[in-house]
Each structure stands twice: as C-alpha cells, then as structure tokens.
Amino acid sequence: MKSKVIVITSGKGGVGKTTTTANLGTALAMLNQRVVMIDTDIGLRNLDVVLGLENRIVFDIVDVVNGNCKLNQALIRDKRFEGLHLLPAAQTKDKTAVTPHQMKNLTNELRKDFDVILVDCPAGIEQGFRNAVAGADQAIVVATPEVSSVRDADRIIGLLEASGLKDSHLIINRLRSKMVKRGDMMDIDDILDILSISLIGVVPEDESIVVSTNRGEPAVLENASRAGGAYRRIARRLTGEEVPIMAMEEEGGGIVDRFRKMLKLAR
Amino acid sequence: MTTAAYTKGELYIRILNAGSYSELEEELRDRLENLSAYLPGTLVKIDIGDQHLTSKQVREIEDLLLDHGFYLQDLMSNGPPVEDSAAGAEEYPFDDMPYYNDTVMICRHLRSGQKLFSEGNVVILGDINPGAEVIAGGNIMILGSLRGMVHAGAFGDETALISAYRMNPTQLRIASHITRPPDGESVEPNIPELARIRAGKVVIEKLKI
Numbered sequence: 309m310k311s312k313v314i315v316i317t318s319g320k321g322g323v324g325k326t327t328t329t330a331n332l333g334t335a336l337a338m339l340n341q342r343v344v345m346i347d348t349d350i351g352l353r354n355l356d357v358v359l360g361l362e363n364r365i366v367f368d369i370v371d372v373v374n375g376n377c378k379l380n381q382a383l384i385r386d387k388r389f390e391g392l393h394l395l396p397a398a399q400t401k402d403k404t405a406v407t408p409h410q411m412k413n414l415t416n417e418l419r420k421d422f423d424v425i426l427v428d429c430p431a432g433i434e435q436g437f438r439n440a441v442a443g444a445d446q447a448i449v450v451a452t453p454e455v456s457s458v459r460d461a462d463r464i465i466g467l468l469e470a471s472g473l474k475d476s477h478l479i480i481n482r483l484r485s486k487m488v489k490r491g492d493m494m495d496i497d498d499i500l501d502i503l504s505i506s507l508i509g510v511v512p513e514d515e516s517i518v519v520s521t522n523r524g525e526p527a528v529l530e531n532a533s534r535a536g537g538a539y540r541r542i543a544r545r546l547t548g549e550e551v552p553i554m555a556m557e558e559e560g561g562g563i564v565d566r567f568r569k570m571l572k573l574a575r
Numbered sequence: 576m577t578t579a580a581y582t583k584g585e586l587y588i589r590i591l592n593a594g595s596y597s598e599l600e601e602e603l604r605d606r607l608e609n610l611s612a613y614l615p616g617t618l619v620k621i622d623i624g625d626q627h628l629t630s631k632q633v634r635e636i637e638d639l640l641l642d643h644g645f646y647l648q649d650l651m652s653n654g655p656p657v658e659d660s661a662a663g664a665e666e667y668p669f670d671d672m673p674y675y676n677d678t679v680m681i682c683r684h685l686r687s688g689q690k691l692f693s694e695g696n697v698v699i700l701g702d703i704n705p706g707a708e709v710i711a712g713g714n715i716m717i718l719g720s721l722r723g724m725v726h727a728g729a730f731g732d733e734t735a736l737i738s739a740y741r742m743n744p745t746q747l748r749i750a751s752h753i754t755r756p757p758d759g760e761s762v763e764p765n766i767p768e769l770a771r772i773r774a775g776k777v778v779i780e781k782l783k784i
Contacts, residue, residue: 459687462704466686502704502722504684 311419314426314546315444317468319460321431323452324481327517327527329428330358331536332448334526335543337392341423344383344393346414348440349430350405353397359386360524361394370398373410379417388529393422403435408442415443424546433467441468447476448508453483453494458502465505477508479542484513507553509542511535577602579610585648586610586617591624596632599623604639611643618648625653641774673734675713685709685723694730705745711735724748733772738782742768752777 316329326349333345347355350370356362367382372395386392395418398405418425429440441447447468451461461478468476480499487493500507514535520527527536528543541551578589588606593599603621619640628636628650637647677695685691685699687706696713707723709715714736715727721739726748728735733750743763746755747770754777767782 459706463687463706466689469686501720502702504702 311423311425312446313415313419313444314424314446314448315429315440315473316426316448316450317429317437317440317464318450318457319431319433319464320451320457323450323457324511324517325431325450326354326358326428327521328448328450328479328481328511328539329355329426331526331528331539332543332546333392333424333426334359334386334389335528335540336424336426336546337386337389338528338540339543339547340391341547342391342421343424343426344395344418344422345426345428346395346418347397347428348406348411348436349428350397350436351399351402352430353399355428356384356394356396358521358524359394359526361386361396362524365396368396368398369414370401370405373406373414379414403430403439406439408435408438411439411442413443433463437464437467438471441471441473444473445475447473448479449476449503449505450479450481451499451503452481453488453499455494458494458499462503465503476505478503478505479508480510482513483510508545509538510553511538511542577606579606581614581617584617586614586619586645587622588619589622589624590626591622593623593626596626596628599626600636600639603636607639607643607645611645615644617645619645620649620651621647622651627652638774641776641778669736672714672736673728673732678713684719687723703744714738735771737770738767740767741765742770742779747777747779749777 316325318325329345333343336343345355346369347353348369356365361384364384367377369382371377372379372382382395384394384396386394415425415427427440427444430436449461449464451457465476480496483496484493488495496507496510512534514527514533516530516533517527517535520530520533527533528539530536544551576591580587588603590599590602593602621636633650636650640647675695677693678698679693679695680698680700681691682700684701685703685707687704690708691697692710694712697709697711697715699709699717699719702719703709703717703721703723703725705722709723710726710729712730713727713732715725717739719739720741721744723744724746725737725744727737728750731750735749737747737749741764744756746753749770749772752772768779769782770777770779
C-alpha cells in the first residue's frame with residue numbers, strides 16, 4: 309500500500325487537533341498499520357503528553373532536520389503498539405526552527421517505513437501551519453459546532469486549497485446531540501452547508517476524553533468510551549473501509565428514547 | 576373616496592374612485608405626508624379599487640412610499656391583476672443594469688479570508704462564506720449563498736446590482752452605501768433576491784426573472 313501523509317489541522321486552537329491525532333494514530337495502529345505521528349507544534353509540544361510518552365524524549369524534530377541525530381534515533385516507539393511511533397516537537401525553539409522544505413524532505417523520508425504519517429498541526433495560519441501542510445497529501449480539518457471554529461475551518465480549507473491540497477475531510481468534534489436537538493447548537497447540516505467538504509466522522513462530547521488525556525492513554529483504548537468508538541470508526545474509514553456515519557448517536561442509556569421510538573412505529 | 580386605517584402594525588390605505596393615475600398618486604402623496612410623522616417604517620397595504628397600474632407605476636408608488644419612510648406590503652386592485660404586468664417583460668430588473676465591459680466568472684466557493692476584486696462585473700458559481708470579500712466596479716451576481724461581504728459599484732456607480740440565489744450577507748455595499756442585516760432576528764431567505772439602491776437606500780427585493 310502506498311503511504312499517506314495526513315495533516316490534522318483546524319485554524320482555531322483548542323478544538324481537539326492533538327487529541328484527534330493521538331486517537332487516530334492509536335486506532336490505526338490497532339488496525340495493524342505502521343503509523344508515525346509528527347508533532348509540529350514547536351515550542352508548545354503536547355502530543356507526547358497526551359500519549360504518555362513525554363519521559364522518553366531524547367531527540368526531537370529540530371534535532372532531526374538540523375542533522376544532530378538520525379531520524380530513527382528521534383522516533384519514539386509507543387509503549388502499547390509495535391507499529392506506532394512519535395516524532396516529538398522541540399520545546400525550547402520556535403516554529404521558525406524548521407522550514408517547509410525540510411518538512412517535505414522529512415515526510416518523504418518517513419514514507420519509506422510507514423503506512424500512515426499523521427502530522428499534528430499547530431493552531432494559527434503562520435509558519436507552523438505552512439510547515440505542517442508542506443509534505444501532506446491529505447488533510448483532516450477538525451471543527452467544533454461553534455461559529456468561530458467553523459469560520460476558522462473555512463479559512464483553513466481555503467488556505468489548503470491554495471497550497472494545492474484538494475483532498476480535505478472534516479471531523480466534527482465535541483458535538484452534543486441533546487443541545488442540537490434543542491436547537492441550541494449548530495447541527496451537522498449547518499456546518500456542512502458552509503464548509504462543503506466531505507465529512508469523515510462526528511465525535512460526540514465525552515468526559516472520558518479529559519480523563520484519558522490526563523492519564524496519557526488515548527480514549528480509543530477504552531471500549532466504553534463513545535468518543536473513542538467514533539475515532540475507531542474514523543480510522544477504519546481512513547483505511548478505505550465503508551463505515552456509515554451515524555448522524556446523531558444516542559446520548560446516555562437511551563431506553564426511554566428507544567421505547568418512544570417503538571411507540572411511534574406502532575402508530 | 577380615500578380611507579386609511581392602522582391595525583396590527585400595518586397601514587391599510589384605500590383609494591377608490593380616483594379617475595386617473597395622477598389623481599391616485601396625488602391622493603396617496605397627501606395621505607403619506609400626513610401620516611409619515613406618526614408611523615415611520617410601517618408596512619402599507621394599498622387597495623386601489625378598479626384602477627389598473629402598469630408595473631412602472633407600481634414601482635413609482637413603491638418609491639413614493641420609501642421616500643416617506645413606508646414599505647409597500649401589498650397592492651390590491653380589482654382591475655387586471657397587477658402581478659401579471661409586474662412579472663411581464665417591462666419589469667425585468669436587469670433592464671437598467673449598468674453596462675461593464677469585462678466580467679469575471681468564478682466557479683468555486685470563496686472562503687473566509689479570500690478576496691476577489693474586479694473592475695467590471697463578477698459572476699460566482701458557488702458560495703461566498705462569512706469572512707470572504709468581493710469588490711467589483713460593476714454588478715455582482717452570485718449563483719449560490721451570499722454570507723460574506725460584497726461591494727458592487729465600488730467606484731461610485733449607484734445603479735450597480737447585487738443578486739444572489741440566497742442573500743444572507745454580513746454586509747452589503749453599493750457605491751458609498753453600506754448596509755447590514757438588522758440586529759437580533761435572522762431571517763433565512765429561501766428565494767433568490769436582488770439588492771439595489773432605490774430612493775437613496777439599499778433595498779432588497781425578490782428577484783423576478
């Protein structure tokens with residue numbers, strides 16, 4: 309299989325890029341893919357923390373592009389999955405420590421050994437963004453159902469198109485179906501209407517994400533986590549499998565809802 | 576015989592037995608001058624009995640109302656139906672459209688942060704999203720949803736038109752006039768609309784083609 313470089317981006321900060329990268333990377337590794345995740349948020353590195361790999365960092369991405377170490381010396385192998393690797397960001401430098409050209413060479417180097425290369429993009433549209441998209445052939449845009457997030461996602465899709473990346477998919481993150489039902493939150497159709505790109509998954513708001521992030525264990529490892537389940541389905545879609553997108557997943561127990569539906573059907 | 580009644584936020588004016596259009600217009604002008612001080616911005620329904628108006632006259636009446644701060648809600652007549660003549664070839668809105676030599680056609684969505692400038696007309700087959708800008712010396716026609724900012728007649732042409740399949744802009748500018756949708760209520764239009772300057776104001780109306 310030809311390897312894919314996928315950049316995970318959003319424009320706005322705090323919508324779940326790093327969480328998405330960690331969960332998709334882990335879920336793809338669970339599907340026996342050889343995966344490397346690159347943290348390009350130089351100066352504000354997070355991905356290692358979310359994955360619980362912070363204490364294993366010796367070299368980072370800046371060391372690699374400057375030739376201070378070999379690429380496979382900087383790659384950290386995940387403690388849970390054989391095929392999952394992380395290339396961490398530097399914490400003491402800033403975004404200008406790497407150029408788009410260097411990023412392109414780096415991702416091309418990684419293509420030799422991996423099936424999927426996930427690039428975790430920093431917030432914003434400056435050099436960090438340009439670095440992250442430089443070597444990518446596909447983009448996943450993460451947006452939450454808020455006007456500000458959708459606005460920034462729209463801007464990012466425009467910039468992706470301008471840089472020649474036409475293959476963009478959307479993840480709607482932190483959707484609260486109860487609020488949508490009440491009409492208090494933008495629904496999926498509202499967002500798709502504005503962004504008009506293909507939807508690859510909807511991740512519900514889920515408290516288990518906070519817990520798993522703090523523990524350094526991605527939510528996809530937990531079978532009970534609803535957000536984790538959504539990420540597992542997105543990973544299957546990324547490998548080419550057809551998995552239907554559930555528009556509104558039931559929140560909570562749902563017994564009453566199910567009963568109501570049966571009554572409706574009976575009428 | 577002329578009567579005027581104000582109920583439920585609407586003004587109802589009845590002008591019967593006006594011999595000719597000029598009599599009718601004069602009668603209406605008198606009424607409006609008396610009423611405009613009390614009921615600014617009111618929707619008006621006018622019943623003209625057996626009179627028959629051409630679509631040009633209907634437009635004149637509409638302008639007359641706008642001059643006095645009223646909006647024409649409905650014009651009722653027992654004569655030949657007004658709608659027919661209004662929809663006729665005479666009322667084709669693009670008749671008065673100013674002519675520009677060059678036209679740019681864009682076949683994609685304009686997204687936040689993207690800006691398009693043209694000295695002539697602009698035709699867009701796609702949406703204009705919030706945060707995107709289109710500035711044209713001439714007219715702007717959007718075969719999609721307008722949610723961003725557009726400026727037609729940017730060099731001062733007050734006859735420039737903006738039309739959109741769905742008109743829901745953050746801001747509309749024609750020549751030196753700047754308008755925005757009213758605060759609070761947001762009405763999602765579900766018909767194609769046209770914006771132009773009439774009686775010194777930017778007005779949005781149903782697009783009749």
